[in-house]
Amino acid sequence: MKTFRVSCQGMDNAFRGNGSYDELELGEMNEDQLYDSFRKFMEAVMPEGDDVCPPGLYVAADGKDYIFYLDGTDIVCENIEAKLSPIEAVNLVSGVTDRKQVAEEAAAQSGSSGSRSGAKSLAWGTDYPGIQGMRPVRRFDLSPTDKDQHSRFNVNTSSEQPHVTLSVYKSEYTGGFAKGIYAFSILCFVLAVGLLAMRDSVGIAFVIVALVLAVAGFMLNRRWGRTLLRVGFDWAANALWMKLDSDKEAAMIENANCIKEFCVSAHDELRKSRISMDPSDHLNNPFSSMIRHSYTEKSFFILAVYSNNTSRIVHDFKNRKEADAACERLNSFLRHNG
Structure with a gap:
C-alpha cells in the first residue's frame, strides 16, 4: 500500500489548533490513515491571537509536496487552489486524479469552470494562490515557482549554487545540554574548592571532574553538537x-x-x-x-x-x-x- 509523509503547522498531533509556527512531523501514513487525518484536519480551529500560525497540513508523495489549508471547514489544496473533500484530497496525492482533473471537477461542482482559481495562470500580477500581491525585486525575468515541477526533493543544492x-546546533536541545554540563562543571569546581580548603583529598577528584565536564561542554557547544x-x-x-x-x-x-x-x-x-x-x-x-x-x-x-x-x-x-x-x-x- 502506498505511504505518504505527513507534517503540519499550527496544530498538535491531535489536530488541535495551537498557533505554533514549528513544523510537526506526523510520520508515515497509508491512504486510510491519511483520509482520517484529513477528516480531523477539517475540524481544526485556529486559536485567537495577533501572531498565530493557521492550521496547515503538508503531504509529501512521489517527489512532490502538497500544501493544504482551511477555508472555514473546507479543505483547500494550495497547489491547485481547489476545495476538496477528504477522499478527493487523498486521490490527488495518490495520483488517482491529477491536478487538471481535480480543478475541472471542482469547477464543475461550482457551476462556473471559468471562475475557478485552479484554472488561473501562474504569473505575476494575478491572484494565483501563494503569489497574490507579490512583485519581483530581483531577477525580473523569472516566473513564479511551479510547484508541480520543483520541490524540496529535486531542488539543486549542489556546492556550485550560490x-x-x-x-x-544540530537540534534545539543541544545548546541546553551544553549549558547544563557547564553548570555541573561549575558546581563540581565549587565543591572542590570547599573540600580542598578543608584539606580533603577528595577535592582533587572534583577538580578533575570539573575540568572534564568543562571540556565536554566546550566541545559539545563548539563542535560535537553543531x-x-x-x-x-x-x-x-x-x-x-x-x-x-x-x-x-x-x-x-x-x-x-x-x-x-x-x-x-x-x-x-x-x-x-x-x-x-x-x-x-x-x-x-x-x-x-x-x-x-x-x-x-x-x-x-x-x-x-x-x-x-x-x-x-x-x-x-x-x-x-x-x-x-x-x-x-x-x-x-x-x-x-x-
Whole structure:
C-alpha cells in the first residue's frame, strides 16, 4: 500500500489548533490513515491571537509536496487552489486524479469552470494562490515557482549554487545540554574548592571532574553538537533552499526573486512537564507525587520577507545573538547574489 509523509503547522498531533509556527512531523501514513487525518484536519480551529500560525497540513508523495489549508471547514489544496473533500484530497496525492482533473471537477461542482482559481495562470500580477500581491525585486525575468515541477526533493543544492554556510546546533536541545554540563562543571569546581580548603583529598577528584565536564561542554557547544546549515538559491526553480549537513533532504522556499529581506522574529512557546517530588513514593503510585510545571521557551525565527509583506520561516534559533548574526549574513548574501 502506498505511504505518504505527513507534517503540519499550527496544530498538535491531535489536530488541535495551537498557533505554533514549528513544523510537526506526523510520520508515515497509508491512504486510510491519511483520509482520517484529513477528516480531523477539517475540524481544526485556529486559536485567537495577533501572531498565530493557521492550521496547515503538508503531504509529501512521489517527489512532490502538497500544501493544504482551511477555508472555514473546507479543505483547500494550495497547489491547485481547489476545495476538496477528504477522499478527493487523498486521490490527488495518490495520483488517482491529477491536478487538471481535480480543478475541472471542482469547477464543475461550482457551476462556473471559468471562475475557478485552479484554472488561473501562474504569473505575476494575478491572484494565483501563494503569489497574490507579490512583485519581483530581483531577477525580473523569472516566473513564479511551479510547484508541480520543483520541490524540496529535486531542488539543486549542489556546492556550485550560490550559497552561504552557517554554523548551527544540530537540534534545539543541544545548546541546553551544553549549558547544563557547564553548570555541573561549575558546581563540581565549587565543591572542590570547599573540600580542598578543608584539606580533603577528595577535592582533587572534583577538580578533575570539573575540568572534564568543562571540556565536554566546550566541545559539545563548539563542535560535537553543531552542524552546518547551507542556505542558497536555485534560480532555475526560483527558489531559496535550506539544508543541514546532518539532514538528507533540503527545505525549500519558492519565489525567491520576491524576497526583499530577512528578519528575526521572537516567539514564546509555553511548555508543560511533570516533576516527581518524592521518587520513593513515585515507584508505588506514579501519579500521586507528580506536579505540573509550566515554563516559557523562547525561539527566534529567521523569516524571509516577501514583497507583499508575507513571510516564510528559514530557520529557528534558541539564542538571539546567533539569530541576529545569521540574519545579518543572510541579508548580505541576498544583496550580493540576488
